[in-house]
Amino acid sequence: MNGVTQVPANRILLLVTAVLLHGCASTSVFQAYPRQADNWKMALQNGRTEAALKKLERRSDSADRLLYLQERARLEQLTKRYDASLDTFKRVFDLYEQGDAEARFRVSEAGSGTASLLTNDNAIPYSGFAYERIFAHGFQALNYLARGDYQGAAVEWRRAALEQRVAEQQRAALIARAEERAREEGVDPRRYETHFSGLNTAASEVKSAINNAWVFYLSGAFREGRGEYNDARVDYKKALEMNPDSEMLRTDVQRVTAKMEGRIQDDRGLVVVSYEQGFVPPRREISIPIPTIHGYFAVAFPTYDPRDFTTARPLRVHAGGETRTTEALAPVGPMAARALKERLPAMLVRQALRASAKYAAQKRAHEQLGPFAAFTTQIYNLVSERADLRSWLTLPAHAQATRLRLPAGEHELELSAPGGGATVSVPVTAGATTFVRAVQPASELRVDVLPAQEETR
Amino acid sequence: MRTLTLALLALAMMAGGCSSKVEYGDAQARETVTADFGSTDLQEIAGKMVDDLLSFDPVMKMTREQRPVVFVDRINNKTTEHIDTEAVTDSIQTRLIQSGKFRFVEPSKREQVRRELNYQNESGEVNPETATRMGNKIGADLMMYGNLAGITKRDDNTKDVYYKFTLKLLNLETGIIEWASEKEIRKTRSRSLFGL
Numbered sequence: 001m002n003g004v005t006q007v008p009a010n011r012i013l014l015l016v017t018a019v020l021l022h023g024c025a026s027t028s029v030f031q032a033y034p035r036q037a038d039n040w041k042m043a044l045q046n047g048r049t050e051a052a053l054k055k056l057e058r059r060s061d062s063a064d065r066l067l068y069l070q071e072r073a074r075l076e077q078l079t080k081r082y083d084a085s086l087d088t089f090k091r092v093f094d095l096y097e098q099g100d101a102e103a104r105f106r107v108s109e110a111g112s113g114t115a116s117l118l119t120n121d122n123a124i125p126y127s128g129f130a131y132e133r134i135f136a137h138g139f140q141a142l143n144y145l146a147r148g149d150y151q152g153a154a155v156e157w158r159r160a161a162l163e164q165r166v167a168e169q170q171r172a173a174l175i176a177r178a179e180e181r182a183r184e185e186g187v188d189p190r191r192y193e194t195h196f197s198g199l200n201t202a203a204s205e206v207k208s209a210i211n212n213a214w215v216f217y218l219s220g221a222f223r224e225g226r227g228e229y230n231d232a233r234v235d236y237k238k239a240l241e242m243n244p245d246s247e248m249l250r251t252d253v254q255r256v257t258a259k260m261e262g263r264i265q266d267d268r269g270l271v272v273v274s275y276e277q278g279f280v281p282p283r284r285e286i287s288i289p290i291p292t293i294h295g296y297f298a299v300a301f302p303t304y305d306p307r308d309f310t311t312a313r314p315l316r317v318h319a320g321g322e323t324r325t326t327e328a329l330a331p332v333g334p335m336a337a338r339a340l341k342e343r344l345p346a347m348l349v350r351q352a353l354r355a356s357a358k359y360a361a362q363k364r365a366h367e368q369l370g371p372f373a374a375f376t377t378q379i380y381n382l383v384s385e386r387a388d389l390r391s392w393l394t395l396p397a398h399a400q401a402t403r404l405r406l407p408a409g410e411h412e413l414e415l416s417a418p419g420g421g422a423t424v425s426v427p428v429t430a431g432a433t434t435f436v437r438a439v440q441p442a443s444e445l446r447v448d449v450l451p452a453q454e455e456t457r
Numbered sequence: 458m459r460t461l462t463l464a465l466l467a468l469a470m471m472a473g474g475c476s477s478k479v480e481y482g483d484a485q486a487r488e489t490v491t492a493d494f495g496s497t498d499l500q501e502i503a504g505k506m507v508d509d510l511l512s513f514d515p516v517m518k519m520t521r522e523q524r525p526v527v528f529v530d531r532i533n534n535k536t537t538e539h540i541d542t543e544a545v546t547d548s549i550q551t552r553l554i555q556s557g558k559f560r561f562v563e564p565s566k567r568e569q570v571r572r573e574l575n576y577q578n579e580s581g582e583v584n585p586e587t588a589t590r591m592g593n594k595i596g597a598d599l600m601m602y603g604n605l606a607g608i609t610k611r612d613d614n615t616k617d618v619y620y621k622f623t624l625k626l627l628n629l630e631t632g633i634i635e636w637a638s639e640k641e642i643r644k645t646r647s648r649s650l651f652g653l
Contacts, residue, residue, distance in 0.1 A: 100611065101491070101648060151534050158537045166611045173613060 028122040034282035037393035045442040064126040089140040121388035130167035138215040157219035167210045178346040202337035209338035213239040214330035214399035221272040225433025225453045229260035269428035275315040275326040278397035281308035285387040297355035300387040304337040312398040318414040326400035420445030492646035503548035509638040520558040528597035536607030616646045
């Protein structure tokens, strides 16, 4: 029995480190996620996605599988592997739903909690963000549309709306709980405000991290095309609420209201051009001194740098003598910044606990094993001090959209943006909606015309 | 010490890796794995619809002398889940055929039937005396259609789903709805406090 109690501390530490480095820890614990994500982004830019998809597939069973599956589904979709993307997004939603149903105190999570106490937040399995989940449902709707499955698309738009409602309701409770926890632990988030001024600037650009006007707009256009004017009006109005100055959205609400009341019979069809531009900026790491009972301890925090944020560039769309420019409906960067900001109080609490735990480990190493062990522990503490920079990084920087109303028949649609342009042939059905999806990760503009809806019932 | 570690390791591996097994279950047993639309919901809806339809007085009268021909339209899925509504209508259709009171046409097989009849009548390969003649199809008297609506609510601890299945039978000649019925289902999933 004596042998057990006398296992030296360094053996335990070694064991813990080995385990962390090897299996239980996620791949982002020691390699910052934005560096990994450069692989996927590069693949999208140059169109050679095979290697990136293979890498993502290998990581689809890791602790951070939710993150990798989201990236993978997006890559698959943008390279027109719609069936694969559909299946991958299904796995994404299963993971989100598992998270919803999970017991509030999980034994297995307690394990990664201790692991994260000795390393960093990256050791906690990635659980996603509401804004990512909502985008995922929007993208999945486009997968169904691309396959001509309108019932499936309709379900996904409804899911996107449901998730926005749920997230909106849960948001206040989650923030309140995190703040209460911070108070209990004696952490005052306001003390760190100055370190996060950049994050605050970025986050202040949007009113909500959850409501996604781009998703609502596409959903509205889809429902208008199915003759569900009442539902379409609700969606357009939601999009207008978030972009109150948009003349386009105001006109859309008026038109669909008139259709609802039977005041106009539409012999033209709607062509909706969605434009996903750039990549959402990655998080940056900053170091902040946190007071512990043993003195100040420098810890790493994620933040957003406003200098990484670009302004939206519109896409010009021309057809049938009409020219429109896309409107930036969902600024993804500010939404991500706001989502991060709302999680800060909880992160601060974890970091304070972690600083104490790491300092205590260092001290114990010194007392039991001498200065060399203390030095090693200190190095380990420094190396392992990494901010959680994980987020879905192949999302666009700006999700934009516009629409044209054209007579039934085939139309040539000219699209032009700085750095790229395209001309596509678009089928238009009276009263229905045709979706054109333009994606421009870097300079090349990729355009996809989704199958037109059937004639309105 | 070493044997203890080995034994522990072996135990952990046994607990982790080799614990899955396959069992046959009762297809009619109540399924409560998740709050999502499941087999029990499908069976309950089909059961209620068929019982309602066959015990409805005017329908009983209508089917006493003849077996009306029904055409099944698709059920509109208006929920937030991908539900195979055809599985529900298939169940209803099968039970109604088994009751001997109704007959059904199959619009989804028209193209294949046409191809086969064209082959029998026009290819010259089939003995004309045994070929099935064209132009003798029976038109449907009734159309069956409906909606599956759903309301989902979720908060931190519970998920509440409500489904309402509505089925109607429309007389194609008169435009009158001869029969309608609905089935409501409500399920609540609550999150446990502790788990693995």
